[in-house]
Amino acid sequence: MIAGILKEKNGETRVSLTPEVVKQLQQMSVTVLVEQDAGAKAFYNDDAYVEAGAVITSQSEILSRADIIFTLQPPATDQLSALKGKILIGVFQPLYHINEVEQWATSKLTTFSLDAVPRTTRAQSMDVLSSQASIAGYKAVLLAAYTYSRYFPMLMTAAGSIAPAKILILGAGVAGLQAIATARRLGAVVEVFDTRPAVKEEVMSLGAKFVEVAGAADASQAGGYAVEQSENYKQLQQQRIAESIIKADIVITTAQIPGKPAPILVPTEMIEKMRAGSVIIDLAAGTGGNTSLTRNNETVSFKGVTIIGDSNLPASMPADASKLYAKNVFNFLKLILNKEGNLHLNFEDDIVKGACITHDGQIVNERIKSMLQPA
Known part of the structure; x- marks a missing residue:
């Protein structure tokens, strides 16, 4: 499994995964590619990622090679063709981006938006809304x-x-x-x-x-x-x-x-x-x-x-915000990756199902689907 961390745009200073979490993924046999300077604004430099076992590379290389891609922000329209068939994990606020969600489904992206994780006791360690709030x-x-x-x-x-x-x-x-x-x-x-x-x-x-x-x-x-x-x-x-x-x-x-x-x-x-x-x-x-x-x-x-x-x-407060967010992401990843680092999407799990917005060319999130139904 290859995971990629993209550098955020539009003034976002946080980064999806910190070197600490990258190291944990390496121990699960996950190869991690990091876009150059992805963590710089959060005070995690490229050397720290390399020391954790990541490979510093370009955005185009990540879009081409990675199976799972991490980005806090929704994907840009011009990235959709390169992302076809891949898994995206971030905080995409899908309830406010209905048109974009339809595009993600058409492009056959599997998207997990962590702000849609059910706010249950079991999901507390993945609750990005709480950690950031x-x-x-x-x-x-x-x-x-x-x-x-x-x-x-x-x-x-x-x-x-x-x-x-x-x-x-x-x-x-x-x-x-x-x-x-x-x-x-x-x-x-x-x-x-x-x-x-x-x-x-x-x-x-x-x-x-x-x-x-x-x-x-x-x-x-x-x-x-x-x-x-x-x-x-x-x-x-x-x-x-x-x-x-x-x-x-x-x-x-x-x-x-x-x-x-x-x-x-x-x-x-x-x-x-x-x-x-x-x-x-x-x-x-x-x-x-x-x-x-x-x-x-x-x-x-x-x-x-x-x-x-x-x-x-x-x-x-990008350093601590990224640290907490990265831990939320890692705890979620443990639900969709097995111990060998291979993908295992268990949609019987209420947390996995609740966080998934699009999959296999379809909008699968129940809340989004209900908003799209004609009155």
């Missing part, structure tokens, strides 16, 4: 602290007292929980909204206040994501958020719904009531954002409020 939540608070014009902790000085920053976090998934922990370590006062009452205990254990809104729809089967709520609930939610946001110095938003635009939780009229110097970090920017003014990969200033849209904060 934890980094995003941590970095969101640091970005807010850097941008905010005041202190986070309460300070008692000879010149007077400084009140602690008040942070409002919308969504208590993995990113939200890490944001709570980081903000509390920096001394901020934290309030948290989430549609799932089950997370209240976790929120409070981290030292934050949980703001409840009665009547939320059941989100237990949504894999850690938000779900569509009733209009009555949305009105109550908006009312409670509006009450909290007036007092907040920092707002961090994390709510997303798979395959749909992110819910608008902070409309313009709420932002208008925030005090000058406040900061919003929107982690849902890639799917439209949780505020009405969010622009992905942009910083917007509105009446003294800074709104930062960044859907790829893990790429700002």
